Amino acid sequence: MSEMAPWITYRPELKVLDCTIRDGGLINNHLFTDDFVRAVYQTCLTAGIDYMEVGYKNSSRLFPKGEYGPWRHCDEEDLNRLFGDHDEEKTGLKLTAMADAGKSDWKEKLVPRDESPLAMIRVAFYAYQVSEAVEMIARAAELGYETSANLMAVSNISETEVDTVLEAIKPTPAGAMVIVDSFGHLYREQIDILYRKYAEAMADTGKYIGIHAHNNRQLAFANTIEAIILGANLADATMGGLGRGAGNCPMELLLGFLRNPKFKLRPVVQLLQEHVEPMRETEAWGALLPYNITGHMNRHPRAAIKFLxxxxxxxxxKFFDEIVSDA
Amino acid sequence: MSEMAPWITYRPELKVLDCTIRDGGLINNHLFTDDFVRAVYQTCLTAGIDYMEVGYKNSSRLFPKGEYGPWRHCDEEDLNRLFGDHDEEKTGLKLTAMADAGKSDWKEKLVPRDESPLAMIRVAFYAYQVSEAVEMIARAAELGYETSANLMAVSNISETEVDTVLEAIKPTPAGAMVIVDSFGHLYREQIDILYRKYAEAMADTGKYIGIHAHNNRQLAFANTIEAIILGANLADATMGGLGRGAGNCPMELLLGFLRNPKFKLRPVVQLLQEHVEPMRETEAWGALLPYNITGHMNRHPRAAIKFLxxxxxxxxxKFFDEIVSDA
Incomplete structure (x- = not known):
């Protein structure tokens, strides 16, 4: 039957990455309690998640300690304090950190992989930073890490710029090239165009394509499954969609969609009940109207965050008029 | 250019239907104030919306007056009280009401179109009620109304049942056949399959296809635009996504997507500010976790409503375990 439901099967290659601590941490300067970080970690283990991104490996010169929590920097001593006994082989979970071009002391701070709990370094960059990103990827790979190239704010640059970045990333050792909808601006048709462009550029390199979506227009989950259907093999999500502004693709929705029986939804439900819902008393996130508007206008959510x-x-x-008049 | 953005053009045939009062009214037994109903009406006028569904034309025997507000019944005197001077030609807005098979005294209550502010009767039915639906459509059309056939809970029946319903609706005078995802269970792939099935069945009849989505898994907007992209020419939404349980496709997102300059987002933003956000003090709706779970399990949201x-x-x-064990 040609209409045989394709969604009842699954690709074992598809990996899920939890970035609750890393990306969600932008909501509170990464001032999470150790208890919360441990709870997310335990949930990743029991839910069958493949990667947990535990923070940024960014500079404490730019993000002073105290004002920013330890997961903005991912110093090896903090990593060891919480994840020193992490067993990647036994658990099937790999730990990752993200380094931002322009914001990371990566030359000094990256240690060889066999001296760190981390398995992967994801390099985030804007198009104009691609040269540093290429160096960062090369260095991280040389130290033994899996790597990815995460081109941010792709909705804000031209196709020629995207092509130039893809050409630059192609010869690097990056394992993955990630579609990042920083402003929550993309519709599925644009996800399709970008996926095909990324996949075509990386054909025959062995690189896989990832998807990282924001929820400004309630499309993070829809766009994530769209990319998965097309062939993306790395999908980012956060518990409860926790994240700055509108937040991210909610893990609880993503795991409900996936058909690989290794993924378990119940531990995520439990984490939401015990740790994430209580956070709503002090933090607000979700696809609120001001984020709808910035997403619609292809703007960084900072104006909406400030307004709220x-x-x-x-x-x-008033906010609508300001954003429209400022276009 | 093959990648020329298709989303910057529009189909003038595409009509938007606001069902805030009709479907949103399931949240509060249609006990809206006249002030709120008037505000939605004014917003539809200024936002360029094509149809406003002002309520159900259902029986006061089943839904006693007082316990249920006037928009559960849409008596002609209530319609005339609020919309007696409505000018369809001048405003470009048509008023509609929905009649439920099995719950409507349609034989007694439908008056000729030229005696009513209503322009369209939408007939909602479950598959097993299709014979009454066919009679209702015939009667409403005979009285001069535009009509549509809204097969509910389509995710819960077999393809053979869907085909049987489509065959029965095909020869009726219904102007539209509407895809209704009552349980918020459908993914875009299933929207695609249903759209093609509905469109193929109705080919050469002049009927158009509509989409009515619920937001249990944050897919109402995504599935609505998917159906629009495929060719659906009637899209339902509610202001702020107002609706029972997870609610509906939010009008503010839908109008942001549409490129027809006749649609204006600002009046909707104003309505949300002045009338819809304040309702959140007494009513809760949105894609909360319990609705994610019932959507995932293809269940009516009533268990989640009761739980919440x-x-x-x-x-x-506990809720997750109950739903899973009850599957």
Missing amino acids: ASDDKANFV | ASDDKANFV
Whole structure:
């Protein structure tokens, strides 16, 4: 039958990456309690998640300690404190950190993989930073890490710029090239175009394609499954969709979609109940109207974040007019 | 260019239907204030919306007056009280009501179109009620109304049943056949399959296809635009996604997607600010975890609604276990 449901099978190659601590940490300067980080880690283990991104490996000069929690820097001593006894082979879970071009002291701070709990370094960069990103990927790979290239804010650059970045990343040892919809601006048709472009550029390199979506227009989950259907083999999500602004693709929805029986939804439900829902008392995230509007206008959510923290936060019309007039 | 953005053009045939009062009213037994109904009406006018569904034309024997507000019944006197001076030609807005098979005294209550502010009667039915639906459509058309056939809970029946319904609707005067994802269970691949099935069955009849999505898994907007891309020419949405349980496709997202300049987002933003956000103090709707779970399991949301109204409402794991064990 040609209409045989394709969604009842699965690709074992498809890996799920939890970035609750790394990306979610932008909501609170990574000032998570150790208890919360451990709870997310335990959930990743029991839910069958493949990668857990535990933070940024960014500079403490730019992000002073105290003001920013340890998962903004991922110093090896903090990694060892929480994950020193992590057994990658036995658990099937790999730990990752992200290094931002322009914000990371990667030359000094990256240690050989066999001296770190980390298995993978993901390099995030804007198009104009691609040369540093290429160096970062080369260095991390040389130290033994899996690597990925995460071109941010792709909705904000031209196709020629995208092509140039892809050409630069192609010869690097990066294992993955990730579609990153930083502004939550992409529709599925654009995901399709980008997926095909990324996949074509990386054909015959062995690189796989990843997807990292934001939820400004309630499309993070839809766009993530779209990329998966097309062939993306690395899907990012966060518990409860936790993340700055509108947040991310919710893990609980993603695991509900996946058909690989190794993924378990119940531990995620438990984490949400015990740790994530209580955070809503002090932190707000989700596809609120101001994020709908910045997503619609292809803008960084910072204007919406600022608006929602202001005394004017109920004055949606004022915000709409400001964003429209500023276009 | 083959990659020329298709989303910057539009189909003038595509009509938007606001069902805030009709479907949103299931959240509060249609006990809306006249002020709120008028505000939605004014918003539909200024936002360029094509149809406003003002309620159900259902029986006051089943839904006693007082316990249920006037928009559960849409008596002609209530319609005239609020919309007696509505000018369809001048405003470009048509008013609709929905009649449920098995719940409507349609034989007695439908008046000729030229005696009513209504322009369209949408007939909602489960597959087993298709014979009454066919009679209802015939009667409404005979009285001069536009009509549509809204087969509910399509995720819960077999393809053979769907085919049988489509065969029965095909010879009726229904102008539209609507894909209704009552349980918020469908993925885009299933929307594709259903769209093609509906469109093929209705080919050469002049009928168009509609889409009515629920947001249990944050897919209402994504599935609505998917159906639009495929060719659906009637898209349902509600202001702020207002609706029972997880709610509906949010009008503010839908209008952001559409490229027809007649649609204006600002009036919707204003309505949300002044009327819909304040309702969140007494009513809760949205893609909360219990609705994710019922959507995932292809269940009516009533179990999740009951759970969220109970003392156990924070015990997500208990709810998850109950739904899974009951499958």
